[in-house]
Amino acid sequence: MELSYWELKTWLDELDFCVVGSGITGLSCALELRRTHPQARILILEKGVFPQGASTKNAGFACFGSLTEILSDLNHHSEETVTALVSQRWKGIQLLRQRLGDKALEYKSWGGYEIFRETDTAVFDRCMHEMDRVNTLLEPVFGQSCFRPVPNKFGFGNTLPKLILNPLEGQLHTGKMMQALLHKVQGGPHPILILNGVALNEYTDLGERVAISTNHFDFQTRKLLLATNGFAGNLGVPEVKPARAQVLITEPIPGLSIQGTFHMDEGFYYFRNVGQRILLGGGRNLDPEGETTRTFGQTPLIQESLEGLLREVILPGIPFQIGHRWSGIMGVGPQKKPIVTKVSDNVACGVRLGGMGVAIGSHVGTELAGLAGA
Incomplete structure (x- = not known):
């Protein structure tokens, strides 16, 4: 791409910080950089039209x-x-709520439930046996017990008569969360610039600056912060593997009484209400190798399993239609702990969020910004 003098001087000249990725982690990193460096020139690169990966998905x-x-x-x-x-x-959830406000997030504290199939009696019994131990272990985090058994009042089919409730869990509007983050990043007296459709191809730490090559142009920055999560393996972070998550949402279901967030099979399936709709995702465990991919899309195996779960467990005897299907790319690895580390003197990364980006993206982004001055 041939750049004008104006483009160079306005967007790419004398950059202090370049953040790659405009998801929750990248935007949170940029906000923390603006707080700690009020006058700094900060640029965010995003290869997608929307934040590519999982933050809007x-x-x-x-x-x-x-x-x-x-x-x-x-x-x-x-x-x-x-x-x-x-x-x-x-802490990441609380930081996100404090930063944006529950109204902007459309945050609902309706609690989270774990569902057990009729064949999961042994799993449920183990949960009951270990519940006090886990509650005691986590009580210093929450200041209260977080798990307890409750009656299965939602009319689910082929499930045990009791669920496990976590009253501290909530749900939010993903799109409005990202809009609020973007508005915050681009507001104020020193807005942070975002360039969409620009992919980082490679970088070189030169000692005083970092040379960056993109799919459109080359430039330099003082510090480079990588917040690309599931795509971090493309940029030399081998401990991160992509993990595709397939999702669907129904058309509105009149009289839907399901309210809250729900988990099944160690979190490999999850669903919630979105107004009068059911959003359902998961099934990656059915094809771990096939879902270790950076390619968006759906497969018959997983989509059929999701629809079967709707028919047999979530909405037994209730007619529904699928309104939309999509997928997102997460970053996972052999350990659940995120990778927040320096790659070189002037390059750092905050990646491998393990499917918990909403919860930990704000915290990881803040930590990543801290490395820029280290």
Whole structure:
């Protein structure tokens, strides 16, 4: 691309910070940079028309892990690590709410529920046996117990008569959350510039500056911050693998009484109400290899499993129509802990959010901004 003098001087000249990725993490990083460096020249690069990845494609769960997810994590991580992860997610949710306000987020504190199929009696019994231990472990984080059994009052089919409620979980409007973040980033006396449709191809840390090559032009910045999560492997962060999440939403269902957020099968399935609609996602565990991809799209295997779940469990005997389908790309790895680290003297990354971007994106972005001055 041939650039004019005006384009160079207005967008690309004498940059202090360049953030790659305009999702929750990238925008939160830029906001923290603006707070700590009020006069700095800050640019955000976004390869998509919308934030490409998961930030505008997620289910809008303000959650920090169902009981079965936490128990699974305790099989692979220490109690200290799991407590720290849950604490980070909880603090991230509170930071997001404080920064944008519940009204802008359309935040609803309706609680989160874990559902158990009729064949999951052993799993439910284990949850009941371990519930006090987990509540005690996490009580310092929340100041109260967070899990308790409640009657299954939603009319779900082929499920056990009790659910496990987490009253601290909520839901929000993903699109309005991102609009509010973008408005905050681009407002004020020193707005942060965002260039959409610009993909980072490669970078070189030159010592005093970082040379950046994109699909349209080259430029330099003093510090480079990578917030590309599921696409971080393309930029030399090998500990991150992409994970596609397929989602669908129904047309409005008259008289729908389901309200809240819901989890099944250690979080591999999740659904919620969006007004009178049901949003449902998951099924990645049916094809782990196939869903380890940076390609957006749907597959018959997973879409059929989601529709079967609607018919047999969520809406038994209730007619529905699918209104829309989409997918998002998350960043996962062998550990649940996000990677927030320096890649070189002038380059840092905040990636591998493990499907918890709504919860931890704000916190990870703030940490990432802190590395820019380190």
